[in-house]
Amino acid sequence: MKNELTYMDKVYKWGRNWNISVMLILLAFPIAVAIIFDAAPDWNGLLMGLVATAPMYWAVGVVETITYIPMLGAGGSYLSFVTGNISNLKLPCALNALEQANVKANSEEGEIVSTISIAVSSIVTTLIIILGVILIVPLTPVLENPVLDPAFAQMIPALFGGLGVVFVSRNWKLAIAPVTLMLILFIAVPALNSGTVGIMVPVSVIFTLIISRIMYKKGWL
């Protein structure tokens, strides 16, 4: 008798099929543009552009994927890595939903909650961008208004202030060492800024895991 697939097995199957399909469609886009407009890529520009961009993004991409999968859950990971904006939108959204529903990330309820919040967030984002593209002419002067500029420039601090107070207050023993280390590094090293914060996330996560393990073994948690 054929074994029935569990929900999680199905999620892995759906995720694999969807992600590979999206990857192929994304690759087909530049090829289609090249065929329709009868234009080959500028090979030298392509090589130089890739050399300047790809190695760093591939390395960061691998580390980010490994770091974010346990936090996002399976369904959430498949969706987030297709729709992007993970650390500034999808992950905080999932964290908030897990917190609100009072479920653990590594339970089946957690998987459901995380997937629903990320799917809804992705749909809403896509629809708002579509609306923005349609209304770009009247919206541009409003959204680029210098009065509103500071508000959008400070989205990350506003997001992590709210999120931080919940998680840090609940896990303050775990938070002391990584928050202290990150404060020292970001204040002391000028190269650490908005462009490099993505690289520092895995560093901070690994450091926190090591410290937590030591604290756990010593019975401090």
Place this chain on the structure above:
Amino acid sequence: MTFDVNHPIIFAMVAVVIAVVLAQSVFFLVKAWKRGIEIGMDKKKLRKIAVTATVFTIAPAVAIVISVIALSKQLGLALPWLRLSVVGSLSYEAIAAENTANAMGLGATEIPNASQFVTVVLVMTLSIMVGIWLVPAICKKMQSGMINLEKRDKKWADIFNSAMFIGMIAAFVGFVFCDVGNVVSGDFTGLIPVCVMFVSAVIMAVCGLLAGKFKNIHWIADYALPLSLILGMASAIPITAWLS
């Protein structure tokens, strides 16, 4: 066919890709929702999760629209629409586009021909694609590892999860303080993100206290994060005027 970065055909192709990605989100939403009901999760709870996610997403999504507008000055409207709806974020896409444009000697001007447009799209696509194929390759193994960890030592598995979230939040808290050092040279703008984060944290804490104290306004806890996000962002306007 004469090329233009805003050619209707390019828009049509982008719309198709975005429709597929939208379909994936709807597919996973429906499947997760059905499974939630199947395992006995309350419909009201699921609806609340969806509503809160919607409210929370609005401000960051508007910020993404601003990024689309920013990138459209060089790349036209269709390509940023695609790249910021799928996979990327402003910082990644802008750097990939800039590196390629510089390699072709274009600078910050609008991309003039199809060949250069295709080149920029290829660099963006090939550079920022790791997650899409790597997740299917390793997700099952990693999630199984997490389940085994839970079976072996439940307490450590819970700490492990919390530690990952704390690690991520710690990195962003550090980032908020990255320009504080400029204060010694008389530049106080580095304090703007710190003050905004403080305002947002206070609003979140007040919401939590109010929801705990007054049961009739418990709903405030559900919207505490979007509220702290929006009010925190709004506070940036006077704080920036004050510290700049």
